[in-house]
Amino acid sequence: MHARKVSRGFRFLFRPAFSTDLVAICFPVLYYQPGVQRSESGIREVFVRLASEGDIVLIYNERDGKYFVRRLTSGGRLQTHTGEIFHDDLIGTPIGSRVLTHLGSPYLLFLPTTDELVRNLKRRSQIIFPKDAGYLVMKLGIVPGSRVLEAGTGSGGLCVILASIVGSDGQVYSYDVREDMSRLAAENLAFLGLDDRVTFTVREAADGFDEADLDAVILDMLEPWRVLEAAHAALRGGGMLGCLVPTVNQLTRLIANLKVHPGFGFIEAEELLLRPFKTLPERIRPEDRIVGHTGYLVFARALVRSDR
Numbered sequence: 001m002h003a004r005k006v007s008r009g010f011r012f013l014f015r016p017a018f019s020t021d022l023v024a025i026c027f028p029v030l031y032y033q034p035g036v037q038r039s040e041s042g043i044r045e046v047f048v049r050l051a052s053e054g055d056i057v058l059i060y061n062e063r064d065g066k067y068f069v070r071r072l073t074s075g076g077r078l079q080t081h082t083g084e085i086f087h088d089d090l091i092g093t094p095i096g097s098r099v100l101t102h103l104g105s106p107y108l109l110f111l112p113t114t115d116e117l118v119r120n121l122k123r124r125s126q127i128i129f130p131k132d133a134g135y136l137v138m139k140l141g142i143v144p145g146s147r148v149l150e151a152g153t154g155s156g157g158l159c160v161i162l163a164s165i166v167g168s169d170g171q172v173y174s175y176d177v178r179e180d181m182s183r184l185a186a187e188n189l190a191f192l193g194l195d196d197r198v199t200f201t202v203r204e205a206a207d208g209f210d211e212a213d214l215d216a217v218i219l220d221m222l223e224p225w226r227v228l229e230a231a232h233a234a235l236r237g238g239g240m241l242g243c244l245v246p247t248v249n250q251l252t253r254l255i256a257n258l259k260v261h262p263g264f265g266f267i268e269a270e271e272l273l274l275r276p277f278k279t280l281p282e283r284i285r286p287e288d289r290i291v292g293h294t295g296y297l298v299f300a301r302a303l304v305r306s307d308r
């Protein structure tokens, strides 16, 4: 048995008149879906977005929390640990539906969030944690249209987040000393269709950047204090610097260097702690094992220098 869909008699209701990717096809329809509770009248009014060929979807196993992120292709197959799901059975199915593997194991069909996309990237380096990335973006004032630089690129985790936020009117410039990292990140961005928003450069960051007048520079690399001069040269007056370092030793050295740099002021250092909870209704409490440490965040603002 293939994954179950909305009963075929009603499928014509969901066919989009034209194919768009992330534009929600939001129109209220009446529909029946096996497995979804009905209201008293037996009819539910819902907003429906149908999965289309080319969509990146999240296929989530409610029982064990495992999930898969895949681009839907005609004829494609997903081999899960509890059976196979055929892409053709997902194409045309409302996002938010319950679907079954050929062995009858239930999964939920969603569009992935940025967090889920980032966690699912092919990686060869530690990727920034969502708690740090979300806060960093807000503290640095990154918005649609921003021009932002990051060093290093790594596997492209932060790059995906930045590219999603700056949108098609903004630009991300990403530097890494390692060519293999730059290539992997470029592949990851291309898979998500975000590559036109990012310019990758293979270079030692301390050697300087090609860009100027940037809104923000983010240093997520080994020795950010060696890159302060280059970061300042790339920032606009009042532009934001954000650094992520994992050890107290790096934090100490970075702050010491920032404090004596004539091009930076308004220095802040912070650490975020996140404690996930179990959501079993009778035993709501913190998880027993958590990620105890990710990194320290350091922020500063570029000053217009009077010594030049």
Ligand SMILES: C[S@@+](CC[C@H](N)C(=O)[O-])C[C@H]1O[C@@H](n2cnc3c(N)ncnc32)[C@H](O)[C@@H]1O
Pocket: 125, 126, 127, 128, 151, 152, 153, 154, 155, 156, 157, 158, 159, 175, 176, 177, 178, 181, 203, 204, 205, 206, 220, 221, 222, 223
């Ligand atoms: C922790 S990873 C970056 C992770 C990335 N921001 C992410 O979220 O996926 C650090 C990267 O910095 C690069 N790197 C370290 N020192 C560098 C330097 N001096 N210049 C440029 N890149 C550097 C490393 O090659 C590595 O890929």
